[in-house]
Amino acid sequence: MRITECEQTDVALLEEHLPSRGRSSFHARRFARQLAGSSTYLIAWEDERPAGAAEVRWNGCAAAEVQRALPECPEINALHVAEPLQGRGIGTALIRHAERLAARRGVPRIGLGVAEEGNPRAAALYARLGYRPVVRYLDRWSYVDDRGEVHDVEDPCVFLAKGLAAAAR
Ligand SMILES: CC(C)(COP(=O)(O)OP(=O)(O)OC[C@H]1O[C@@H](n2cnc3c(N)ncnc32)[C@H](O)[C@@H]1OP(=O)(O)O)[C@@H](O)C(=O)NCCC(=O)NCCS
Structure with missing residues (x-):
């Protein structure tokens, strides 16, 4: 498995291989943010196919609650691994890669959000990797379905953060 920045x-x-939900391209939006310099879009490859991805948002989480509690804390966003390949260490490798990039930039910590309920395995993984809860927030996002209708979603989440003193090594 190798990890590269999206081209x-x-x-x-x-x-x-990791299709967007609905009509608008999830991946194109993330690549556009990388081109604009506000994020790095990481891809994990298995057998020359994308197996997982994660976006490191250098300006941090969009939620005001998180910005207030943790100013200038980059966020690992939209971490996901193709279902048949989950549980093989790909998610962990993407997180560790993001941590190393952040440590090289000299930022003291990095964070990510997880749903307050409904994703206990992801929460367990992040706790194992050293992420600790900092602040609750409402993750607001929207998507356009196949009929062109916009759906606004609000997910109660917890933002977790980790110090990066050891991550650059
Ligand atoms: C959460 C996710 C990114 C983890 O990536 P991964 O490659 O499966 O994780 P790893 O193999 O590095 O680590 C395995 C651990 O991840 C966690 N995990 C969470 N969801 C999992 C799943 N569906 N399958 C396997 N492991 C999962 C568990 O803690 C697991 O450890 P365990 O087997 O001891 O329970 C991935 O499972 C996924 O894409 N899930 C669906 C989307 C999602 O929940 N994204 C995170 C939003 S916060």
């Missing part, structure tokens, strides 16, 4: 030609492959 323009990877967007179609991401769409093929």
